[in-house]
Amino acid sequence: MNGGFSLYYFYYLLEGMGWTVVLSALAFVVGGAAGFIVMLARISRSAALRRLVFVYVQIVQGTPLLIILFVVYFGLGIFGVEMPPLFAAGLSLMIYCSAFLGEIWRGCVEAVPRTQTEAAECLALTRWQTLRDVVLPQAARIATPPTVGFLVQVLKSTSLASVVGFVELTRAAQVINNSTFQPFLIFGIAGLLYFALCYPLSIWSRALERRLNVSRRQA
C-alpha cells in the first residue's frame, strides 16, 4: 500500500460531506419552491396548465437524473460561460426535486377531505383563502413524513454531482482512492458517512408517519 489512509484524508472526506449537505440544502430549498409551483399548477383550474405541468413531471420522472445532469451541464456550456459545477448540479437537482416534490405534495393536497374545501366555499372564502387557510395547513401535516423521506433521496442523489467534477463526499472519496488505492476502506467510510446523514432522517420520517397515523385513528 502506498500512502495509506491518514487523518488528513478523513478531514478531506468530512469537508466533502459538508459540500454534500450544502448541495442537498440548496437543491431542497430551491427545488421545494419550484415544487410548490408545480403542485399549484397541477391543481389549477386551467386544464391546459395542468396538462403542461403533467408532461413536465412525466419527462423529469422518466429520465435518469444523471442524464438531466448532463443535459443541464452541456446545455449551460453552449452559452460559452464557464459554469461552476455547483451551479449545474444544483440546477439539475432542483429540476429533479421540483417534479418529485410537486407530485408528492399534490397527493397530500388531494388527500385533504373534499368536504373541507366545500365548507370553505360555503363560507365564501376565495380560492386562495381556501387553499392557504384550510387546505394547506392540513396537507402540510400529511406531507411532512414523505417530504423528510424524499430529503434522504436528495442527499443520496447529490453523489451524482461528482460526475461533473463537483467535490462533494463521493468525489472526495474518488480523489483519495486515486492516490491511496484502498477502495474497500475509502468507499466503505464514505458509505458510512452517507449513512450517518441519511439514517436519522429515515428514522425521523418513520416516527412522523407513526404519529400521523395515531392522530388519524383518533379522528
Add this chain to the structure above:
Amino acid sequence: MMYTFDFSSLWAYWPEFLAGALTTLEMTFAATVLGLCIGVAGAIARGSRHAWLRVVAGGYVELVRNTPFLIQIFFLFFGLASVGVRMPVLAAAVLAMVINVGAYTTEIVRAGIEAVHPGQIEAAESLGLSVPQVYWYVILRPALERVYPALTSQFVLMMLSSSITSQISAEELTAVANNIQSITFRSLETYIVVALLYLVLTVLLKSGFWLLGQGLFPRRRRLGTPL
C-alpha cells in the same frame, strides 16, 4: 451565443444507441427478477420468528436504503476487486442493481404481507394448509397483488438508476452516450437523444408491467375491485 443544433451527425450511431438501450433493458430484466426474489425472501425474513434473521434483513435494508447507489457500485466493483474478488463489469453492475432494488422490494413486499389480515392466515391453518401453501396462496399472492403498482414503479426507478452503472463503464445506454459524445463532440444533442430514449424505455416498461399485471392478477381484471 447562437447555437445550432445538429442531430444529423448522430444518425450514424443508431445501432450503438439501440444496443445500449437493449443492454439497459436486459440489465433491468435480470435485476427485476433477482431483486424480486431477494425482496420476497427479505420480507419473509423481516417477519421471521428468529430475531437474528429479522436483524440481518433489517440491517441490509437500512444500509442499502441510506447510502447512494453510486457508492454501492464503487464499493462492490473497486472494493471487491481490491480484495481479490474480480468480476466482469456487467456482472458487477447487475449485482449492484440487485442488491439495491432488493432492499426496496423487501420493504414494499413487507408492507403487502403486513396488510394480510391475520384471520385469513388462521383460517388457512385451521383448514390444514401446509406452511408453504399458506405462504403461497394466502400471504404472498394477495400481498404481491396489493403492492404490484408500488413494486413496478420501483423497478422503473431502478431502470433509470441503471444509468449510474455507466460510471464503472458498464456498456448500457448512458455509457454508449458518453462514448458517442466524445467522438462527435455533439454532447448536448447526444444527451437529449438519450433522454428521449429513456423516456421511451420508461413508457415501454410501464406498459409492459401493466400488461403483465393484467395477466398475473385476473381477479382484479374480472372484478375491477382492489383487494
